[in-house]
Amino acid sequence: MNRPRILTALFFAVLFSFFALPAQAHKLNVFSWADDKEVYGEAFFSGGRKAKNVPVHVRDAESHTTLLTTQTDEEGKFQFVPPQQAVQQKSGLMITVETGDGHRGEWLLAADEYLSAASDPTGAEQPPGEESAAKESAVKSVDIEAVRAIVRQELNRELIPVKRHLAEGREKKAGLRDILGGIGCIIGLAGILAWFQSKKKKKTSTDG
Amino acid sequence: MHISEGILSAPVLISGGVVAAIGTFIGLKKIDLEQIMPVALLSSAFFVAGLVHVPLGPGSVHLMLIGLLGVMLGWAAFPAILIALFLQTLFFQFGGFAVLGVNTVTMSVPALCCYYLTRPWMDNRKTRPAASFIAGFLAILLASLLTASALALTDTGFTAAAQLIIAANVPVMIIEGCITMFTVGFLAKVQPEILHLEYA
Numbered sequence: 001m002n003r004p005r006i007l008t009a010l011f012f013a014v015l016f017s018f019f020a021l022p023a024q025a026h027k028l029n030v031f032s033w034a035d036d037k038e039v040y041g042e043a044f045f046s047g048g049r050k051a052k053n054v055p056v057h058v059r060d061a062e063s064h065t066t067l068l069t070t071q072t073d074e075e076g077k078f079q080f081v082p083p084q085q086a087v088q089q090k091s092g093l094m095i096t097v098e099t100g101d102g103h104r105g106e107w108l109l110a111a112d113e114y115l116s117a118a119s120d121p122t123g124a125e126q127p128p129g130e131e132s133a134a135k136e137s138a139v140k141s142v143d144i145e146a147v148r149a150i151v152r153q154e155l156n157r158e159l160i161p162v163k164r165h166l167a168e169g170r171e172k173k174a175g176l177r178d179i180l181g182g183i184g185c186i187i188g189l190a191g192i193l194a195w196f197q198s199k200k201k202k203k204t205s206t207d208g
Numbered sequence: 209m210h211i212s213e214g215i216l217s218a219p220v221l222i223s224g225g226v227v228a229a230i231g232t233f234i235g236l237k238k239i240d241l242e243q244i245m246p247v248a249l250l251s252s253a254f255f256v257a258g259l260v261h262v263p264l265g266p267g268s269v270h271l272m273l274i275g276l277l278g279v280m281l282g283w284a285a286f287p288a289i290l291i292a293l294f295l296q297t298l299f300f301q302f303g304g305f306a307v308l309g310v311n312t313v314t315m316s317v318p319a320l321c322c323y324y325l326t327r328p329w330m331d332n333r334k335t336r337p338a339a340s341f342i343a344g345f346l347a348i349l350l351a352s353l354l355t356a357s358a359l360a361l362t363d364t365g366f367t368a369a370a371q372l373i374i375a376a377n378v379p380v381m382i383i384e385g386c387i388t389m390f391t392v393g394f395l396a397k398v399q400p401e402i403l404h405l406e407y408a
Contacts, residue, residue: 005399007398007399008395008398008399008402011391011394011395011398012249012253027300027301027302028212049263098215099372100359100368100369100372101355101359101369101372101373101376102209102210102211102212102215102355102358102359102369102373103212104212104213104214104215105212178299178300179255179256179259179299181299182252182255182256182292182295182296182298182299183252183255183256185291185295186248186251186252186255186291186292186295187248187252189248189291190244190245190247190248193239193244194241194244197240197241197244198241201241
């Protein structure tokens with residue numbers, strides 16, 4: 001190998017290693033959770049950059065009809081009251097964020113996630129096992145319901161950071177393995193192409 | 209500058225796919241045994257460059273090296289970019305498989321334009337730095353405009369999308385201009401045949 005070739009190879013090696021340093025996937029992520037009144041959410045790019053002032057579309061997860069449209073604030077956060085239609089039909093909410101320059105992210109908020117939080121204070125739904133207990137003593141059951149509601153609300157609030165952490169963890173981070181795997185694929189393809197071309201060359205040289 | 213899945217309408221996706229297929233076919237025809245390794249090298253460079261975020265300006269942007277690919281590969285930029293985009297979708301969840309064709313076109317066509325526009329000034333030692341800077345800069349500008357048109361053909365207004373994308377990519381244009389200028393300058397010195405230069 002002559003000197004210029006080695007220099008060129010070195011140059012590209014340095015260029016590559018400089019590139020590989022701040023490796024981050026480039027994706028718009030949406031994360032959403034609910035408490036007893038409202039649905040909250042955030043939109044951010046991988047690496048933590050917030051998606052500011054971009055439209056948020058809330059659709060019915062099954063019928064795909066748009067229920068409401070809102071916008072993220074300066075910190076990439078948004079919040080809205082769950083639409084009546086969705087609450088009545090107990091349908092999930094598909095929350096879509098589009099930045100207008102071609103990025104799009106979505107998050108499915110399952111019906112029970114915001115309905116259980118929303119129906120807390122009234123205690124509309126009870127697990128069947130508790131019905132007998134409720135019959136035993138009215139006073140006692142009221143107390144239990146009140147405690148249950150408070151515990152659920154508190155737990156929900158406490159779990160928000162954990163849920164957010166889980167959502168962030170769900171995002172696949174591009175690692176060295178992905179980078180080397182991709183480069184390996186490209187080199188492999190180049191090898192295949194080179195093999196085909198050398199075969200063709202041989203054939204034409206024997207023909208001619 | 210990857211457009212995500214689920215934004216564009218079917219006619220835009222299909223026509224993007226057709227143009228990308230034609231470009232890739234012509235590109236593959238033009239690759240000879242000598243050129244395979246430079247194509248693979250630059251395809252890898254494009255693949256990895258997508259991970260380099262530029263933390264400047266209002267948007268979330270990354271390097272693409274489109275100008276460099278165009279200047280060095282010409283038509284072969286089509287297959288190089290297609291393969292790199294495919295692998296970026298596979299490994300990093302950039303864009304999507306359905307929009308692969310459109311994304312290939314929005315980045316390969318600018319590469320090709322830069323190849324033809326700046327080629328006449330590449331052979332001359334004096335005009336080479338300026339020509340390669342312009343290639344790097346212009347490629348991103350053209351890619352921004354093409355991405356905006358793809359979005360405009362579906363629903364978003366062209367001016368709104370173009371403003372957003374160009375504003376976000378101004379730092380990338382300048383950085384890529386510099387990278388292209390230095391890379392071309394360096395290669396012209398040590399290995400001019402990789403650039404197909406007549407006078408080194």
